[in-house]
Amino acid sequence: MTRKACVIGWPISHSRSPIIHGYWLERYGIDGAYERIAVPPDDLPSFFKSLGEKGYVGCNVTLPHKEGAFRAVRVADAATTRLGVVNTVFHRDGELWGTSTDGEGFLANLSDHVPDWQAKDRSVVILGAGGAARAIVGALLDAGCRRLLVVNRTLARAEELRRDFGPRVEPRQWMDVEKLLEDADLLVNTTSLGMSGQPRLALDLDHLPRSAVVTDIVYTPLETDLLIRARARGNVVVPGLGMLLHQAVRGFELWFGHRPEVTVELHDLVARDIDPGFKR
DSSP states (O other): EEEEEEEEEEEETTOOHHHHHHHHHHTTTEEEEEEEEEGGGGGHHHHHHHHTTEEEEEEOOTTTHHHHHHHHHOOOOOOOOOHHHSSEEEEEETEEEOOHHHHHHHHHHHHHOOTTOOTTTTTEEEEEEEEHHHHHHHHHTTOOOOOEEEEESHHHHHHHHHHOOOTTEEEEEEEGGHHHHGOOOOOOOOOOSEEEEEEEEOOOOOTTTTTSSSEEEESSSSSSSHHHHHHEEEEEEOOOOHHHHHHHHHHHHHHHHHOOOOHHHHHHHHHHHOOTTOOO
């Protein structure tokens, strides 16, 4: 019997998840299918009620449904409870459960590119305080980071992260960001600045130590202006596409019973879908 999973969002045509899961289904010879489904926000509760009846073993959840999914399913772990969002839904014991895999996807991508980098006792500057930042903050704290400076144009959003995650999170105003880079071991951009169609991230990197790692969760373009400039001055950089690939691993395992591998072949397949001119 074919096992089916899907990704839901509104809109959803942009999602690369079917490429990722389709690659794994073929590679491991699994009788399965993975689809895109556009779900209007008002239809989300009824969609989850009928998910099993329609033959789906689970789904990925993207914008704007991550908070709605959190309210609609049973939360599988304390880390997801703390985040307040769900990006992966699965059946267990006749019920729908949900978890978030963005944080582990972020750390796995970092480890792929910088195997020797350890979060323990590090100081990190995070740009932005939205949903992605929440997942990354939680993952870095759990991994032992000493200090997380969350820089956001609206300081109140950064203060919410301190309230929810504790005193190792330090809210900071955007006007102070360049000075804050002086002690950074890791710089993370979680904003949409630098994304295709969005303004560039105007950030002077002169104060950033050349020993610092720089990563951007944006993956369209494959290498943002921030990463290009950081690489040119000698920093190790971590592009965002790998986070998308690694966050998909646990969902595939939950639905199809096999833990997949993020390969160079998969990376290049998705990279060419984003940029047909991509060459390694």
